[in-house]
Amino acid sequence: MPNIANLLKEEIARVARKEVRAETKGLKNAIAPYRAQIADLKRRTRELELQIKRLGRVTAKVAAAAPGEEPDQRHLRFSAKGLATQRRRLGLSAQAFGALIGASGQSVYKWEEGKTRPRAKHLPAIAALRSIGKKEAAARLAALGK
Incomplete structure (x- = not known):
């Protein structure tokens, strides 16, 4: 004959896992779009940093070759x-x-x-x-x- 205390502990643990799964499912569903947005923002940031670097080079060249302007x-x-x-x-x-x-x-x-x-x-x-x-x-x- 099974021990009632062990059965009760197992049942409580099973119900607790079920409740935790139900609570975290909503959070997991909410996280997915945030991760996609973060990845998109990182990509855009990288592109903008590259643009800044390119523009910095161009403006440095233009400033160095400014015609008729004394230093x-x-x-x-x-x-x-x-x-x-x-x-x-x-x-x-x-x-x-x-x-x-x-x-x-x-x-x-x-x-x-x-x-x-x-x-x-x-x-x-x-x-x-x-x-x-x-x-x-x-x-x-x-x-x-x-």
Whole structure:
């Protein structure tokens, strides 16, 4: 005659396994699409990284072969706060400062506020004004007729 305790343990274990299987079946079904999405994202990431690498090479070649551009011009920095300080140091209005660099006064205000950045053609002129004083700035304005 079988032992009732052993039969009870076996039955409880069997029912528990059945319940666990039922609970994990839903999770297994949910995991499959996630794995497919992860694989797709990994593939797309790899492709985008390759594109970035290719574009980096192309832009490096283009930057190295920029025609008519001096090496110093490519590395000019711009700071909105520095521009405002420079204009005040020279004692110029935004309109006058703009006339010296070939831009409008409104553009100078927007550059100083940080709303926009000067175009590459204005950066050398801005950099050139860093080394002049008030008298030279006034003389240049007079030469421009402003």
